[in-house]
Amino acid sequence: MPATPASDEATANPRPGSSQTRLDTVPPELLILAGTLSVQFGGGLASNLIREYGPLPIVAMRIVFGAAMLIVFQRARVRGAARSALLSCLTLGIILAAMNSLFYVGLSRIPLGVAVTIEFWGPLTVAVLGSRRWLDLVWVAMAGAGIYILAGGRLEADDLVGVMAVFGAGFCWALYIGIGGRVAREWPDGRGLTLAMVVASALVVPVTLTLSDVRPLLVAPLALAGGLVVALFSSVIPYTFEIAALRRLPAATFGVLMSLEPAIAAAVGFFLLGQVLAATDLLAIGFVALASAGASISARRLVTAPGEL
Numbered sequence: 001m002p003a004t005p006a007s008d009e010a011t012a013n014p015r016p017g018s019s020q021t022r023l024d025t026v027p028p029e030l031l032i033l034a035g036t037l038s039v040q041f042g043g044g045l046a047s048n049l050i051r052e053y054g055p056l057p058i059v060a061m062r063i064v065f066g067a068a069m070l071i072v073f074q075r076a077r078v079r080g081a082a083r084s085a086l087l088s089c090l091t092l093g094i095i096l097a098a099m100n101s102l103f104y105v106g107l108s109r110i111p112l113g114v115a116v117t118i119e120f121w122g123p124l125t126v127a128v129l130g131s132r133r134w135l136d137l138v139w140v141a142m143a144g145a146g147i148y149i150l151a152g153g154r155l156e157a158d159d160l161v162g163v164m165a166v167f168g169a170g171f172c173w174a175l176y177i178g179i180g181g182r183v184a185r186e187w188p189d190g191r192g193l194t195l196a197m198v199v200a201s202a203l204v205v206p207v208t209l210t211l212s213d214v215r216p217l218l219v220a221p222l223a224l225a226g227g228l229v230v231a232l233f234s235s236v237i238p239y240t241f242e243i244a245a246l247r248r249l250p251a252a253t254f255g256v257l258m259s260l261e262p263a264i265a266a267a268v269g270f271f272l273l274g275q276v277l278a279a280t281d282l283l284a285i286g287f288v289a290l291a292s293a294g295a296s297i298s299a300r301r302l303v304t305a306p307g308e309l
Helices: 005-011 017-024 028-054 054-071 083-107 112-119 119-127 134-153 157-186 191-211 221-246 251-258 261-273 279-300
Strands: none
Touching: 017 134, 017 221, 028 054, 028 112, 028 221, 028 251, 028 261, 054 083, 054 191, 054 221, 083 112, 083 191, 083 221, 083 251, 083 261, 083 279, 112 119, 112 157, 112 279, 119 134, 119 191, 134 251, 134 279, 157 191, 157 221, 191 221, 251 279
16 A cells, blocks of 8 residues: 555654664675574574473563563554554564464473474575576475474474474574564564554564463562563564664565574584584584575575566
8 A cells, every 4th residue: 555645754764863873884694694693692592481481481571571671672653654564563472472472382392403404495495486587496405405304303292383383483593584674664663563563562462461370470570580581582682683684675585684693693603502413413403504595595596587576
């Protein structure tokens, strides 16, 4: 839907000196790399809290505290915004709530590096859909082999729940790339991310209160402080950086940079959590990372016709 003149003025021009304007001076590739390091470090911290308090309370802390911090720096004002821009924020909020909840449920059952690698089928699919070359079949086969190696031995007991949860998170991750890019373009001043996080908070909190006992967490000051750190490193920093970068990067290039994420997650799991992976698991992670980079580079080399999505 075309924006009205009022909404164009409200959403198309970031305020001079705003945080979003300053981020536009940073190379988008550097923003993605910094966001990847941040989110995996936050995931490592979250894993320790999940063992003690369960996945949903930690998800709620991450999203609610993250939304609160974003509000401090960038208020979610909606006056004058186009209906399509508001709908994009609503959709992104739903995706963030589902993606984080599913991933943390998976993280409570399988190692961090394994969870991120299996989840990575989502961004890989985005990269492959951007290309029509036969070589993409090679990348798909390589990624499929890597994911099968990681997931095949875990399709039993609680691990089945973990594998299915991160598969669902991967689907949400693919949607996040598309919708996040739209929000970045419709809200170049960064307010769209704040609004989306508020929507995600409104969805996650009642679900958490219904399905989990949060009382032990509320009386643990150190755990609450840990939740603030997780929110900062897992939500505020990476989402802010990614939304700023998506406005200037095509989805295929985004996929190339994201190919580092499984390897970084495995390293964080080893150094921060003591999660030692077998040689076959490390080989599988390498397959997925290489497949994603290859598919994304193939997609980036295609010439896009005018008007083609």
